[in-house]
Amino acid sequence: MAINELRAIETFSKAAELGSLRGAAASQGITPQAASLALVQLEQHLGVRLFHRTTRRLSLTEEGQRFLESARPGLEALRRAVEGARQGKEEIAGPLRIAAPRSTMLEMLWPVLEEFCRLHPAVEPDVLLDDRIGNWVAERVDVGFRAGVPPEDGLVARRLAPLQLVVCAAPGYLARHGMPETIAALAGHRLSAFRHPTHGKLMPWEFRVGEETVAHAVAPVFSTNDVELEARAVLAGQAIGQLLGPTAAPHVRAGRLVPLLAAHTSEHLGLYVYYGSRSAQPARVRAFIDLAAERLAGNPALMLAAREIEAAQMRWRRRAAVPRGGADQSL
Secondary structure, three states: OOHHHHHHHHHHHHHHHHOOHHHHHHHHOOOHHHHHHHHHHHHHHHOOOOEEEOOOOEEEOHHHHHHHHHHHHHHHHHHHHHHHHHHHHHOOOEEEEEEEOHHHHHHHHHHHHHHHHHHOOOEEEEEEEOOOOOOOOOOOOOEEEEEEOOOOOOOEEEEEEEEEEEEEEOHHHHHHHOOOOOOHHHHHOOEEEEEOOOOOOEOOEEEEEOOEEEEEOOOOOEEEOOHHHHHHHHHOOOOEEEEEHHHHHHHHHOOOOEEEOHHHOEEEEEEEEEEOOOOOOOHHHHHHHHHHHHHHOOOHHHOOOHHHHHHHHHHHHHHHHOOOOOOOOOO
C-alpha cells in the first residue's frame, strides 16, 4: 500500500473520531483542503462513499463504519510500530554490528568496546574482525574501522588519527647486522613485508621524502598477511620491518624495538571510522562513534613522537658503543 493511501486512511480515521474534517486536518498538521482531497481520493479508490457530509457535520455511512472497524486495528498496530521505531532510535540498547581489521584494530578496539559495554550494558555488540575489505551493506555493519585510506563512496568516513609507518628492528638484529642509515642501505639487510589479505600482493614500504610519500619495493626474507605475525618476526630479530605505529609504539617504548630512518617515517595513512548515515543513526550507534572518536582521535599511545624516536635511537647508539665485555670502560 502506498504511503499516501496510509495517510488518507489516517485522515479518514481521525475525521470519524473527531466528527470533523477540519479537526482531522489540524491534528495531522495539514490544511482542510488537503484533508478533503485525501478523503475524496480514498473514496474513489475504494469505490464507496465513507461519509454523509453536511456543512456542519460528518457521519459515517454503513460502508464507512465497516471500513473503520476493519482498518482501526491495523492503524493502531502501525502507530505502535512507528512509536517503537522512534523510541528505539533514541534508546541506547539493542544489537550493534561493528567491523574492523583484526591485525590493526584488536588492541585498539577492545578498550573502547569494554568501556562502551560497561556504560551501556543493554547494547549487544556483534563484532566482525576480518582483514579483508568486505561489503558493509551486505554484512549489516553499523560502524566500521579501517586503517589506510578512506572507504568507498556511499559511506561517511571520519579520520580519527594519522597512522605512522615505522621502520624498526630488534636490538639483537642490529647487533648482528648493523643499523641502516639510508633507504638505499636497506638493500643490504634482511627485510619483512606485508602481503595484502585481499589481493595477495606484497605491499611496498612507503617513506616520507621531503613533502612526498615514496613507495619502495622490497625483496623480503619474511612475508605474511598478518600484522601481528610480522611484528613477532621483527621482535625475534629475523628481519627489519616497517610496522604500523600502534603496533610498533609499545615495543619501542619498552626497548624491544629500535626505530630506524626516523626522518623518513610516513604518516600519510589514517585510522578511519565509517558509517552509513549522519542523521538516521540509532542512539547506540551515535554513542559508540562518539566514544571511539574520543578515545582514539589523536591518542598519543597510537603513535611515536619525534622526540621518542630520537631518544630510542640515541639509547641504541649508546648501547652499541659499549664494548662487548658489558661495562663501559670509561666508567
